[in-house]
Amino acid sequence: MILDIDTVSKTFEMHIIDGKTVPGLADVSFTVDDGEFVAVVGESGSGKSSLLKCIYRTYEPSAGAIRFQTEGGEVDLANCSDREVLAVRGSELGYASQFLNEIPRVPAVDVVARPMWEQGMDREAARERARELLTALDLPAELFDAYPATFSGGERQRVNFARAIAPQPRLLLLDEPTSALDPETRASALELLDDYLPASTTVVGVFHNYDVVQQVADRVVVLDDARLQQVVDIADYDPEVLA
Amino acid sequence: MTVLDVANLTKIYGDACGECVDNTGPSVGDNQCPVCGSVVACADVDFQLHDGEVLGIVGESGSGKSSLAEMLALDLDATAGDARYHAYDGNMLSADYQARHELQNQHVGMVHQHVQDGLELSFSGGGNVAEKLLAAGWRHYGDIRDRVESLFRETEVPVSRMDDATETYSGGMQRRIQIAKAIANDPGLVVLDEPTTGLDVSVQARVLDMFRGLQREQDVATIVVSHDLDVIRLLADRTLVMRHGRVIETGLTDRIMEDPHHEYTQTLINSVI
Ligand SMILES: Nc1ncnc2c1ncn2[C@@H]1O[C@H](COP(=O)(O)OP(=O)(O)OP(=O)(O)O)[C@@H](O)[C@H]1O
Ligand SMILES: Nc1ncnc2c1ncn2[C@@H]1O[C@H](COP(=O)(O)OP(=O)(O)O)[C@@H](O)[C@H]1O
Ligand SMILES: [Mg+2]
Ligand SMILES: [Mg+2]
Ligand SMILES: [Zn+2]
Numbered sequence: 001m002i003l004d005i006d007t008v009s010k011t012f013e014m015h016i017i018d019g020k021t022v023p024g025l026a027d028v029s030f031t032v033d034d035g036e037f038v039a040v041v042g043e044s045g046s047g048k049s050s051l052l053k054c055i056y057r058t059y060e061p062s063a064g065a066i067r068f069q070t071e072g073g074e075v076d077l078a079n080c081s082d083r084e085v086l087a088v089r090g091s092e093l094g095y096a097s098q099f100l101n102e103i104p105r106v107p108a109v110d111v112v113a114r115p116m117w118e119q120g121m122d123r124e125a126a127r128e129r130a131r132e133l134l135t136a137l138d139l140p141a142e143l144f145d146a147y148p149a150t151f152s153g154g155e156r157q158r159v160n161f162a163r164a165i166a167p168q169p170r171l172l173l174l175d176e177p178t179s180a181l182d183p184e185t186r187a188s189a190l191e192l193l194d195d196y197l198p199a200s201t202t203v204v205g206v207f208h209n210y211d212v213v214q215q216v217a218d219r220v221v222v223l224d225d226a227r228l229q230q231v232v233d234i235a236d237y238d239p240e241v242l243a
Numbered sequence: 244m245t246v247l248d249v250a251n252l253t254k255i256y257g258d259a260c261g262e263c264v265d266n267t268g269p270s271v272g273d274n275q276c277p278v279c280g281s282v283v284a285c286a287d288v289d290f291q292l293h294d295g296e297v298l299g300i301v302g303e304s305g306s307g308k309s310s311l312a313e314m315l316a317l318d319l320d321a322t323a324g325d326a327r328y329h330a331y332d333g334n335m336l337s338a339d340y341q342a343r344h345e346l347q348n349q350h351v352g353m354v355h356q357h358v359q360d361g362l363e364l365s366f367s368g369g370g371n372v373a374e375k376l377l378a379a380g381w382r383h384y385g386d387i388r389d390r391v392e393s394l395f396r397e398t399e400v401p402v403s404r405m406d407d408a409t410e411t412y413s414g415g416m417q418r419r420i421q422i423a424k425a426i427a428n429d430p431g432l433v434v435l436d437e438p439t440t441g442l443d444v445s446v447q448a449r450v451l452d453m454f455r456g457l458q459r460e461q462d463v464a465t466i467v468v469s470h471d472l473d474v475i476r477l478l479a480d481r482t483l484v485m486r487h488g489r490v491i492e493t494g495l496t497d498r499i500m501e502d503p504h505h506e507y508t509q510t511l512i513n514s515v516i
Binding site: 012013014015016053057058059060082083085086105106110117118 | 293296444445448449452459480481494495497498501502504505506509510513
């Protein structure tokens, strides 16, 4: 087991609307095995992005534990220090957010290369790798040196996806990484996951498309209204019954 | 390794009455003491900075960011507090004249909010940078010239402009010269106060990107002060949010941006989006 999500809750307290509280996640528990591909599904607003953000600690869980077996031992991502989170992110944990929060005026190739050179790779080698990944994702070469802020949704999504997989993290979180892609580009992206990432990579990914889930997932986590509804093997997953 | 460990850092402008800190802050909604009229620019600030880390300090105008930055760069006397720097024995805030200059010349690089506080604009750009090397004991003309040239390259300022007066440089170039000067003696700590104010958006991004590249390569612990959330987002690993002279929230930068806890932080983030 690489990840143990243990009764995790996240409640948002919105001071600017009279302290209203919004449940993002409530008592969610499941585990993920080494090398497994877990798909997270559920209706809009069911808590899928909140779950991924809690694992990455972009959201601070309100309760529970998220035990990640890193190469250096167990780290509870829900409760460890900010510095421990940064160390884990820098080496073993990757995340592609649902919406690319692009840095203004950094060319696409550098957006993708940056996590690699921050981990010590030579800058030019990192750029070369970035170009290879963007090429594999069918991004037109003339966009490599342009700013993602001017890109279409699907082009941005490919940059975001390439950036997350580039450093080959042991645990990869993907939030609807292919939602804005046409079927052909989506196929390239899924193929790249297979070809580029070592087989030992563990992935927790949010997907909307049943065919994609069918193609990539070993197990499916179904969320409903901030709660875990079910965890099933892909063979037993029937979206008609469960959704 | 902890590069800097700051505890209870406080700056009060004026003749403090003893109650100033209790009488001010976010709960009161002001930084001015109603009893004696002193301004509590910042009070009780605590944080630790490790090597290679970038700490952001964000807050509205007047929240105390520059006062904090200048105390850490030893350009402003602290009213109270303790700051331990790894290569200095004791509280660096109470360093004597000579020790303070040594710290400023060799260990702490500062990029000031106001260009004129950091650069002698009538001197050449090269001269401004060379001055910092001279202060650290560099003597050989050829070595100094070589070092200044390499700093110009690192900060992406045309070497051909080295001998021109700094006042003839563009705003972006002046900012780069300040950065060149701040990193000239391989400091262990760099403090940037509003590194992009007054620059065009496109120039801002390039200056920040240049700095971030240097910062990562040299692994230098950095404090970046800005009221601009984009600057903080781009540079900082962790962030302190200040209001009325107090730190009201601390956390990972992306957590502060996407899951702000404090009421004021929520307002700050939402007013931008
Ligand atoms: N020399 C001074 N004498 C008196 N009060 C001062 C002095 N310098 C700053 N202050 C006051 O201290 C408070 C904090 O000022 P500071 O310059 O640290 O703010 P800041 O957060 O850097 O603001 P900005 O974003 O506008 O640069 C303000 O109320 C300011 O008016
Ligand atoms: N940063 C936030 N602040 C307040 N509420 C949030 C925040 N993020 C998510 N939520 C709320 O949490 C719930 C789950 O949202 P989310 O995880 O984005 O759902 P999904 O990804 O499944 O569409 C929703 O009610 C959403 O409005
Ligand atoms: Mg979502
Ligand atoms: Mg200021
Ligand atoms: Zn007072």
